[in-house]
Amino acid sequence: MAEEAILGFLQNNDEIAHSGYFAAEHNLDHEEVKNVIKSLQAFRYIEAKVLKREFFNLTDEGKKYAAEGSPEFHFFSAVPEEGTISMDDLQRILDPFVFDVGSKQAPKKKWVAMGQQVSRTVQHVEDKVKEMLLQIQQGLELDQESLKSLKYRKLIILTEKWSGYSEVKKGPNYAPERRSLATDLTRENLQNWQELDFKEYNVNAKGQPVDSGHLHPLLKVRKQFKDIFCQMGFEEMPTNNFVESSFWNFDALFQPQQHPARDSHDTFFLKAPSTTRELPEDYVARVKQVHESGGFGSRGYNCEWKREEANKNLLRTHTTAVSSRMLYELAKGPFTPKKYYSIDRVFRNEAVDKTHLAEFHQIEGVVCDRGLTLGDLIGVLQEFFSRLGMSELRFKPAYNPYTEPSMEIFSYHAGLEKWVEIGNSGMFRPEMLRPMGLPEDVRVIAWGLSLERPTMILYECDNIRELFGHKVDLKKVKENPLCRIGIESI
Numbered sequence: 001m002a003e004e005a006i007l008g009f010l011q012n013n014d015e016i017a018h019s020g021y022f023a024a025e026h027n028l029d030h031e032e033v034k035n036v037i038k039s040l041q042a043f044r045y046i047e048a049k050v051l052k053r054e055f056f057n058l059t060d061e062g063k064k065y066a067a068e069g070s071p072e073f074h075f076f077s078a079v080p081e082e083g084t085i086s087m088d089d090l091q092r093i094l095d096p097f098v099f100d101v102g103s104k105q106a107p108k109k110k111w112v113a114m115g116q117q118v119s120r121t122v123q124h125v126e127d128k129v130k131e132m133l134l135q136i137q138q139g140l141e142l143d144q145e146s147l148k149s150l151k152y153r154k155l156i157i158l159t160e161k162w163s164g165y166s167e168v169k170k171g172p173n174y175a176p177e178r179r180s181l182a183t184d185l186t187r188e189n190l191q192n193w194q195e196l197d198f199k200e201y202n203v204n205a206k207g208q209p210v211d212s213g214h215l216h217p218l219l220k221v222r223k224q225f226k227d228i229f230c231q232m233g234f235e236e237m238p239t240n241n242f243v244e245s246s247f248w249n250f251d252a253l254f255q256p257q258q259h260p261a262r263d264s265h266d267t268f269f270l271k272a273p274s275t276t277r278e279l280p281e282d283y284v285a286r287v288k289q290v291h292e293s294g295g296f297g298s299r300g301y302n303c304e305w306k307r308e309e310a311n312k313n314l315l316r317t318h319t320t321a322v323s324s325r326m327l328y329e330l331a332k333g334p335f336t337p338k339k340y341y342s343i344d345r346v347f348r349n350e351a352v353d354k355t356h357l358a359e360f361h362q363i364e365g366v367v368c369d370r371g372l373t374l375g376d377l378i379g380v381l382q383e384f385f386s387r388l389g390m391s392e393l394r395f396k397p398a399y400n401p402y403t404e405p406s407m408e409i410f411s412y413h414a415g416l417e418k419w420v421e422i423g424n425s426g427m428f429r430p431e432m433l434r435p436m437g438l439p440e441d442v443r444v445i446a447w448g449l450s451l452e453r454p455t456m457i458l459y460e461c462d463n464i465r466e467l468f469g470h471k472v473d474l475k476k477v478k479e480n481p482l483c484r485i486g487i488e489s490i
């Protein structure tokens, strides 16, 4: 509608002087006219110039000045060409309003010098104010500066404002009807090229985004943890068994069989196969012994240790199950110091909420050597966490069945302005290490933390379910940036 009207009108007329009036005359919606103008302009069917104008009327005072001249002009005229005149005399001969306004405006314009006596500083003046007001009366356009001064003196008042209107003329591609452009280089189009208009190439258009795989934030953060462990000389432990026996997950770690964590409320036990097929019998016997009646300086738990309990299969509840297997393997040969790490999945039968899942990842570090002390543990933790950008650490005594002493690790979080718990650690008990067959002076220090927590902080995610599980936000996975943990302090 609007397009036909505009192109049709320009066929017989030089211009559309005002798109607003044009729309009104042709019963068109000006918004639509505006859009059509934009589009026709892009294809250079037309040329459009934005009309920006304000219209004013004279106020009563303005009208008076336009008819009679401005007060400052009358004031100036009353001052003799030569010599002076007193203010009193001026006041007597001039109309009070003219005296009042003129005595302010004339000196401001530097037409007169004021004092008790008034004299001219120039011989001739032009009554610009009157001229400008007459121009406005004739409908002429004035510059912004002049309009501002007249508005300020309340001599004119705004009556109409044009914005969003334009003046339209034919453009270099003008045609009474829009031609449809050929867009594709088909065989037919190429054969008829002389009759066709081809759409210009837009070489600035962006291409389709290339679809590709994306690393999940947990994988990206895991990679950085791996790098830190590797830089510190740690070897990765094999973590490829989600299913573990209670023996390696709990008993080998000197976790009593009555411990609440071994309850099905906290642990997922397997229905099939519900029990493990084999365990190293002589080692099992030593574990049974230390649980029931102690040894290596320990009193043990003084409770019957049941093999059936140890045989039960479960989904490992922590990666320390992997560490216990590794240490047992290590104890078989002549002792060599080792640094091990693992980052993999663990399972806990917990209530799921914004920060807890029944399935998550643990990061674990283990160092074994002769004569290690708590000081070594603190030193290694300082080194490890400072590579993550956390150099201010605090330790709080804690309890784990397999470590003594045990410490929770806290770091000062500058953003949250408080100390937050970042991990758990300790020195493995002799009740755990000695039955494995490790030499008496070998000490093992270890620590663990979750992978999800630092990832959530780095990727500003406050709901773990967006990160992991069936509600994972794939769009976020695709678009998330590469966040670097603070390893610049290395």
Ligand code: PHE
Residues within 6 Å of the ligand: 317, 318, 319, 320, 364, 400, 403, 424, 425, 426, 446, 447, 448, 449
């Ligand atoms: N296994 C502990 C946990 O699940 C972490 C830990 C690892 C503690 C090693 C001490 C030593 O929280």
